[in-house]
Amino acid sequence: MNVTIIGLGLIGGSLALSLRQHGLAQRIVGVEQSAAHAQRALELALVDEIETDLAAAVSQADLIVVAVPMDAMVTVLPPVLDAVAAHQVVIDVGSTKQALLAAVAQHPNRGRFVAVHPMAGTEHSGPDAAIAGLFEGKTVVLCDADRSDADALHIVEQLFHALPMRLLYLDGADHDLHTAYVSHISHITSFALALTVLEKEKEEQRIFDLASGGFESTVRLAKSSPATWVPIFRQNRLNVLDVLDEHLHQLQHLRDLLAKEDYTGLTEQIQQANHIRKILP
Amino acid sequence: MNVTIIGLGLIGGSLALSLRQHGLAQRIVGVEQSAAHAQRALELALVDEIETDLAAAVSQADLIVVAVPMDAMVTVLPPVLDAVAAHQVVIDVGSTKQALLAAVAQHPNRGRFVAVHPMAGTEHSGPDAAIAGLFEGKTVVLCDADRSDADALHIVEQLFHALPMRLLYLDGADHDLHTAYVSHISHITSFALALTVLEKEKEEQRIFDLASGGFESTVRLAKSSPATWVPIFRQNRLNVLDVLDEHLHQLQHLRDLLAKEDYTGLTEQIQQANHIRKILP
Incomplete structure (x- = not known):
């Protein structure tokens, strides 16, 4: 061929x-x-x-x-x-x-x-x-x-x-919804995580001597090119916004539980999150 | 010994x-x-x-x-x-x-x-x-x-x-601040990401046939045990809240740029996030 x-x-x-x-x-x-x-x-x-x-x-x-x-x-x-x-x-x-x-x-x-x-x-x-x-x-x-x-x-x-x-x-519609969840949101999260640590780095030069496996794994995708990803986010904008709003809601909930020292609630949320094992064994 | x-x-x-x-x-x-x-x-x-x-x-x-x-x-x-x-x-x-x-x-x-x-x-x-x-x-x-x-x-x-x-x-103080950035926040993000997709999974059974490398990489830490992590978040609560608030701010900013279709702004943010390469080559 x-x-x-x-x-x-x-x-x-x-x-x-x-x-x-x-x-x-x-x-x-x-x-x-x-x-x-x-x-x-x-x-x-x-x-x-x-x-x-x-x-x-x-x-x-x-x-x-x-x-x-x-x-x-x-x-x-x-x-x-x-x-x-x-x-x-x-x-x-x-x-x-x-x-x-x-x-x-x-x-x-x-x-x-x-x-x-x-x-x-x-x-x-x-x-x-x-x-x-x-x-x-x-x-x-x-x-x-x-x-x-x-x-x-x-x-x-x-x-x-x-x-x-x-x-x-x-x-096509199902594809775009599903990829928003399993691919596009991971990239947005990772870009935001990189921006978070880079913001702090201005103050704390030595902070990243400690970067270990867990951090590398979650922030790896933040190296991805905007030339690839901005058009993806643009074409899948409504699905990405939908997932992102749910993610912001979940993060805010974890933040609120920690702020009010509800460690029972935080434990329950993490136990719930652990069910991801049934999807990714 | x-x-x-x-x-x-x-x-x-x-x-x-x-x-x-x-x-x-x-x-x-x-x-x-x-x-x-x-x-x-x-x-x-x-x-x-x-x-x-x-x-x-x-x-x-x-x-x-x-x-x-x-x-x-x-x-x-x-x-x-x-x-x-x-x-x-x-x-x-x-x-x-x-x-x-x-x-x-x-x-x-x-x-x-x-x-x-x-x-x-x-x-x-x-x-x-x-x-x-x-x-x-x-x-x-x-x-x-x-x-x-x-x-x-x-x-x-x-x-x-x-x-x-x-x-x-x-x-000790520097240690706890730095680990909030390079380890603890990655775990919170990952737990929230797992909760986000598990929430959606209730409606969409087949969504995770698509789970690929990028997703697995960002959500892997969500398998971590609450018995380990709740005490860590508890003891490092103020640092974790500080970093989490910055992360929520960055995520919300990316969300707002996408919502108002400011693709130039989104590109600039991703270019900025790409600087993580200088920390994790």
């Missing part, structure tokens, strides 16, 4: 490595707006070739992967679909789905598009962040799969089965 | 394994309130023997380690100090220090005590959670070290150097 990947960052680059490692791509063409990233993607052998003309890059591929930030996704996907022929398949790998699905809902080539979200990532970005095993054993969500042509869907299912990933089918 | 460890949970048990692995303890006696944990500590060979009489356990040891939850720490440490002779050394391994240091400030054997906080842990508890390499390469804080006898301090320094750990010296 010949593959064209538009956007050679963490996700696009990792997919390139995975496809090659599993013998799923014979030739990979990359499209990348940043000249520095394009050059680096060649050096890292993520792609065989860089193509600057989008239509030319699309015409050469059996599979076209759109792996740009979510704000660019809604403008890049329609012209890609304009250019595809009946045998070609297009996927995105974006973190929000409703806006993107709406942008192409009436497109005459809608059937050639399969909306895909591989639930994997790191706090790093750009071609240097690409990792061959990033997707292995993780879940990939296929959204509104009934709107894709059966043959296109089958090709995409075979591909992600082979990585191997676990396939999950959701409609 | 003969060692007595009072409290055979995650920290006491891990220290037993580390001391033995590095040939630092010839014989380890354990004191443990829970009969089940005492039995398990023997099965796991964390200790050679369980002693139920505290004074007898103390009298046999060159080094006595008090590794009980912080609420028990302030009641257990004074009678331990009552029982020690001039050649013996006592350490705690607790996560808060000011209340404990105050509890023994006027004790006639204060000099035999060295206040120690190894900055390492996991979300698990009990003897089964003990890990031999838990402390390796981590930081250990020695608090108010000038209040310990020189020979006692020297023995403790040699011991933690051998594990090996990086030694840091702080007074």
Whole structure:
């Protein structure tokens, strides 16, 4: 299979490595707006070739992967679909789905598009962040799969089965709600935690000599790029606000229990929180 | 060296394994309130023997380690100090220090005590959670070290150097402020995040099929035991409230920027949060 990947960052680059490692791509063409990233993607052998003309890059591929930030996704996907022929398949790998699905809902080539979200990532970005095993054993969500042509869907299912990933089918609205809970809120919390400690650091230079595993684990996501995350928060704004309000409510409740020294209440809340073990054993 | 460890949970048990692995303890006696944990500590060979009489356990040891939850720490440490002779050394391994240091400030054997906080842990508890390499390469804080006898301090320094750990010296007040930032607040945030998603789970059964690395990383600490953490929050209440209020302020600010669609402001805040890279590269 010949593959064209538009956007050679963490996700696009990792997919390139995975496809090659599993013998799923014979030739990979990359499209990348940043000249520095394009050059680096060649050096890292993520792609065989860089193509600057989008239509030319699309015409050469059996599979076209759109792996740009979510704000660019809604403008890049329609012209890609304009250019595809009946045998070609297009996927995105974006973190929000409703806006993107709406942008192409009436497109005459809608059937050639399969909306895909591989639930994997790191706090790093750009071609240097690409990792061959990033997707292995993780879940990939296929959204509104009934709107894709059966043959296109089958090709995409075979591909992600082979990585191997676990396939999950959701409609776009459910996808965006669920990712607000399991991904987007964690990032907001982590950004706020980093801002909290950085605020204190102004006064206390040596405070972070103590940074240990627990802190690193909760604040790791705060290294993530705004170019990736602001468009995600923008496209999933109402769900993120909904979850964030619940989170603020829970934090405020814990704060109030501690302020009034209700240690029985605090113990009960932590026991309740411990039930997360049934979700993440 | 003969060692007595009072409290055979995650920290006491891990220290037993580390001391033995590095040939630092010839014989380890354990004191443990829970009969089940005492039995398990023997099965796991964390200790050679369980002693139920505290004074007898103390009298046999060159080094006595008090590794009980912080609420028990302030009641257990004074009678331990009552029982020690001039050649013996006592350490705690607790996560808060000011209340404990105050509890023994006027004790006639204060000099035999060295206040120690190894900055390492996991979300698990009990003897089964003990890990031999838990402390390796981590930081250990020695608090108010000038209040310990020189020979006692020297023995403790040699011991933690051998594990090996990086030694840091702080007074009790600075320790408690700094741990509020780098450890205690991460736990509160994680508990609140777990409560947030568990609240939503009542409505949405399948939401957590999607749980991925980022979520797991931020919510992992929410598995931690209230028996460990409520006493820590209690003893460090004012510092924790101070940090928590700053964190609530930062979260509310991010929420307001998203609510009013100020994406430039949101980008600036995330760029600011990214500076956490200079603390955790």
